[in-house]
Amino acid sequence: MKQFLTFVRKEFLHVLRDKKTLFILFGMPIVQILIFGFALTNEVKNSQIVVVDYAKDMASQEIITKIEASRYFEITKSLAGSKELEAAFRTGKIKMAIVFPEGFNNQLLHQNKAQIQVIADASDPNNATTLTNYVSSIIGDYQAQLNENSPVPYQIKPEVKMLYNPQLKGAPNFVPGVMALVLMLVCVMMTAISIVKEKETGTMEILLVSPFKPIMVILSKAVPYLLLSMVNVVSILLLSVFVLDLPIAGNIFLLFAESTLFIITCLTLGIFISVKTDSQQTAMLISLLGMLLPTLLFSGFMFPIENMPIALQWFSNIVPSKWYYIIVKGIMIKGLGFSYVWKETLILFGITVFLLIISLKSFKIRL
């Protein structure tokens, strides 16, 4: 144990001595959080929505048919009441709900105006805005059609409600994304480089000849980065609460526990890369291309996964950041509890265990 502490102390010295590493470690998350405010527009296709039709009359049916016919929406089910709505949104799959009030057609015919409620999941604000705009224009179309043959103008007013993020702040979307990105970068790249560096300089040989167990070498490498990453999580959360005015809706301890799990996932990835490579450059390239890019592309943080070809959608499932992103979004923005994210947690846990086993196995072979 004392040997282990000696080693961990040495690893901390390495990190603290290296100004460049320190900058990446602590500067990057801050810089990213601050510059990632740009809204990313993206076209939305085949978004899953639900319909609650209290009216069940001609007008509501016609509008539903129109919506269904558009390529933007896919009505997954019609719900009987608004009670089921909340549950549907919590699953995260449903992006929008359309509610027709009772007597919709009657209202429209007799009072010449009626309302439709449109509720969107605004934890992804760009998506929510796009979807509500689409639906409003479909309704507008229908309205125009009615008015063609009518002396009196009919008016259908969509009443839009943004769920989870009523002000449509951009931050909710990118804070969890940046968290995934930063942790991925810090943990995977830094760990990989720090282990490979020992190989390059020849100190690894000395460590292997010493009575210090190889597995302990790896573990003591991981400890400082685990702690430093926790500091990063704290600083990102502080920034998002105090600078971006984005409160944390859910349980902060759950958020920390999930982040720790993800950090461990990343550390094992880093260890895996370091076992397979011999130079710092290779380790860095693999970390950047192999880890960072998939995080950007397939976590759902920048590009909606639903719009990708099926093959890529499948691929996204093996990207750990995707699951972490879903979890953080759920806890941080929607305020969900563990009972809603346990599946994602389990998947992340599975990936971690799998990576740990294969990297430890190949590490032994290398000796």
Add this chain to the structure above:
Amino acid sequence: MNEKVISCNALTKRFGDFTAVDSITFDVQKGEIFGFLGANGAGKTTAMRMLCGLSIPTSGEATIAGFNVYKETEKIKKSIGYMSQKFSLYDDLTVQENITFFAGIYGLSDKAIKENSAALLKQLGMVDQANKRVGSLPLGWKQKLAFSTAIIHQPEIVFLDEPTGGVDPVTRRQFWDLIYEASGNGITIFVTTHYMDEAEYCNRVSIMVDGRVEALDTPTNLKKQFKVATMDEVFYHLAREAKRGE
């Protein structure tokens, strides 16, 4: 002075069809400076890895400091020191931090670390440099520091893998003074080198060719045996027979 600290008997390592080390047999006495020579690819590194407990032999027997290379690798690791040609210190740590770290992973107590490192710094005349980063030291100093660090836990044997690669002749000479001193203190030195003048400094020298030990004796006897004037010629005489390339 007749205690065997390294004893190999028909030690062999195969990788598939390739026999990297082919049945080598030799003993090294306590306090001896044993030169382990051979061209690149002759199997030196593989042999050394087996002796250090890093690689399990395919067949044959060997004991290091009385411990079996098959079963007692952990005990072997505690009884040996190791230094490679890269000097293997951490450039971004200070001299003192390096010493403390390496002493620490060998499980030395805080008190022992303090005492040993103070003595070491004094011996090397580096007391004033204790808090300087190793990266800022001249190569020769680094090398001496690396050697002293490799024996800070007072091992029975120290393995030196081409310890003087890339170092100027004066520094090399000074380095050998350290080696003699360690040997005088009863530490056995097992050294590989490509410098034949260094081979002359060894008590005994073995020369490996194609995985086998082709010659083993004192430098004087070897020169007599091959009827040549220098170790350089002895080495050349044996190594040109080699069939393996690099």
